Amino acid sequence: MWSSTLLLVLVFWILGRLDNEAQIYDIPNVIIDNKSCLTSSGNNEDEFLTFTSDRALAERLLTKLCTNDVINRQFGRVKVRWSHSDEDVIQYVGKGIADLALVKENLMHAFATQRTHGYDNVAQYQDYATYLFSLKEQPELTKQYLWGKRIGLLDYPSSRSGHIVPKKMLNELGIKDGDVEIVYANSHSALRELLSSGRVDLISSYWHERDSERFSQNYITEIDNNISGSKWYLKMETANTDLRCAVQKTLQTLAKETQSDYYKHLILMKPCMPHDSPVNEEVM
Template sequence: MMLSGFKLSKTSLATIATLLLVLMWLIGNGNVNTAKVEFTPVIEQFSECPTQGGNLGATLIVFVNAEPLAKNLAQTLCQDPVVIKQFGQVRAVWNHSEDQVLQYVGKGIADLTLVKENLMAAIRGESTYGYRVVAAYPDYSAYLISMREKPQIDKAYLLGKRIGLLDYPTSRSGHIIPIGMFKELNLSLDSLQITYANSHTELRNLLISGKVDIISSYWQQDRDEAILSRNYITPIEQQVSGSKWYLKMETNNIDLFCAVQRTLIQMAKDENSGYFSRLTPEPDCQVSP
């Protein structure tokens, strides 16, 4: 038995030596790429600021889908007296990827987030992590919008059109609803001429510049009247629930709830857009005397 084991060991060593010789020969002849393999790091897009408070180990994490909103909100919250008392810094992350939404909200990482009610219900965020609605935007309608004709919800009509949609699957008016309409019309995405944009503003720029014939979006009364015509919009869905701000309330931190709600309402009032300025508290915070 000992002799057999010794022979096996010699065989293994001989095999390894042979493989090393072959590898050295391949390298010498340039057949093996010895360049260092580099992995592209995942770049997290965020804005962070210190509160100048004493609790340096505590971070208030915000997750939203837009960079300007994230940066503005982080700076504003860092100056709030309640946030200063309770947190050492505020980190506001922006990303519209569905995977990132599920990562931050589905796993309860975000303390404050702006998401659709249906998504929060799907991940059971309220019962699992104690997310509570702080404020909500009003319901709205989703439309097909064109420049020179009223769009038709018709298979033959849409087949010949260049269509602009949003590039993130969590947007209802810019992605979910129009794709659902295509499915109802038995239209595959491969059969359509679709151009994807990163924002509703970019969709409008594509339409105005003639790069697409139709976009799917909501109607911005205060802005669209100047560049588009109401005669050339067709509703796809009349009542779409607006996004809501949720705060994780694992403890009954009413001071933080009121501070966040106050900040969001004031930021909405400063917003130039008619729709995004119509943010309402849910429920209205009542601070005890």
């Protein structure tokens, strides 16, 4: 009986593939958290690993790095990995595994990675504000208003806008854990789903240009307007100037091509001068 059932499953799977051969679907329950490519240096066993929380950004960066002349000369493989998990940040950045990482400055300071692993801040995004979002009214930053509310926060203690700032606000207002209902989500997009579906009364997040399609700016209240933007850190165990320049130019190209208001505002730290770049390196 089991053989017949497995055969039927296989037949239906093949038929489904034939009907949808031009489409690619993610397999349910299989988490894809990295992608990689081989460079032209086939015999080189060195891998250039990038870590970030944004999958779309990581995939675009992979495409750029895989065609970069300097990367192709110095490495045999390029790999990008994305994750929101603080445990993964500790694993890849805290232990110095990642060559290039987009993380919050407070985490880098906590792990002392700049001193222990030689990470250098090569670029960063602009500071931003944190807001309380509501669907039907403007939130108030008072104990009376927030009492009994269902509030959506990020389940990542390192997130400034989704965890640290709102938790600090609640503490300063004298609101204890039992005074509000905290509902945790694993991403900012998941927070927005909680709010739009009515499962929470409020969420804490940043304002994105696409938020105006679902939410009203009349119904957000600023909590903090000086949140440090994420920063790109490159592991510089040696004075690898060619690599630093190549990474900065690649990040600058991504910033110019992106549609995101946040990612387009990139600031290069100690930017490479023309004479720092390799003679044959294409200026991006």
